[in-house]
Amino acid sequence: WDEYTATVIKDSANVTFEEINLLNVYARPLVTRLINENFFKIFRLNLYKECPFWSNSQGFCMHKSCAVDTIDDWKNLPDIWQPETLGRIEGLMHDPPTTNGSCIATGIKSTKDYCEIDEINDETVYVNLVENPERFTGYGGDQSFQIWQSIYNENCFNLGSEQCLEKNFFYRLVSGMHTSISTHLTNEYLDLKTKEYGPDLRQFMARVGDFPDRLENLYMNYILVAKALIKLEQAGVLDRLRFCDGDFQSQESQLKSSLKKLVEPFCELGDTSRCLFNENTLFQSDGAGQLKEEFRERFVNVSRVMDCVHCDRCRLWGKVQITGYGTALKILFELDNHDSLSEDFQISKIELIALVNTFDRLSKSVASINNFKQLYDKAMAAE
């Protein structure tokens, strides 16, 4: 850990992990309160969409016999601990919880999207995110490995040099999301003795703690999503949002001021020279327009890969986070801060919900990483 901290903090021009840890102590209770609000906790998605990239019979399955990586002996465990049950979503709602669920937008639809958002149809379901936490589900083995592979493979750009900044950024973004998912599943790992979920240091070290680059990518994502929230506020988009939905109209000003309060201490990160992530260095070279378009298309493909995830709860949280990152990219790369274009920028209710929940996922990951660090120090001291 000490070696890792030293590597990360060596460039004093950057925001340090320590600074982010401190900012997160401030942000954690605020974002926790936000995601427990009715507006932010109900997520809309299609859980039954076919995988667009390969046939469902091609060996990707969500059966205990496929989930062989982390718990070896599924067959001796009771039904309640089988991956099909652990990965299930509780309390699915088929009817929209409100009449005008998607009515939150500004301007005309002119913005390019960085992810595919499920349209509302007969298969649409509504899920309470608070009642279906992201945690260990037993999903694993060849099928989840292949899904991660296909996501990383989207990083094969046709344009630009092999080692271009944008390609590196794409990889780090996906890797940071992967790190966050691994942090949550090891922080809420199923203990077969106590039958309860809790932090498993050994699993965390094997998947995250022993890989400084993975941790660095997660912190990069934290800054990326925080900067998107800041920009939403500073470009005036937050002020222009209208919660047309009757149930939430009365809460509009309270939810907006909570969001503003959340980003307040992060605003000094607007000085991009001090950031772990600076969006202004990307898409600047010759042919940048084409490269950005290819980047966008490839990220949309990553969002479509989520329909290939067979574990329902993993698919749910995969979709929430990919929509959150897609929204953050759209804000950072398509929203113009300085001219009237920002008037036309559109953000939907589902995108705002995903953005805030993705920030919560990263914030909880950072808090869990700090807790794992303490567990690690204690374990070392005891040796």
Ligand code: FAD
């Ligand atoms: P995996 O995590 O499957 O990794 C595969 C390979 O990728 C590794 O061998 C390594 O080479 C590389 N790798 C690993 N981490 C990183 C990183 N951060 N950056 C770069 N490369 C890396 N399981 C749950 O229990 N709960 C969930 O909620 C859940 N959600 C998921 C959501 C999605 C979209 C997907 C695809 C999977 C999800 N899973 C979930 C499964 C989980 O991510 C793992 O795939 C599974 O636990 C098996 O882990 P593993 O140790 O075999 O390696």
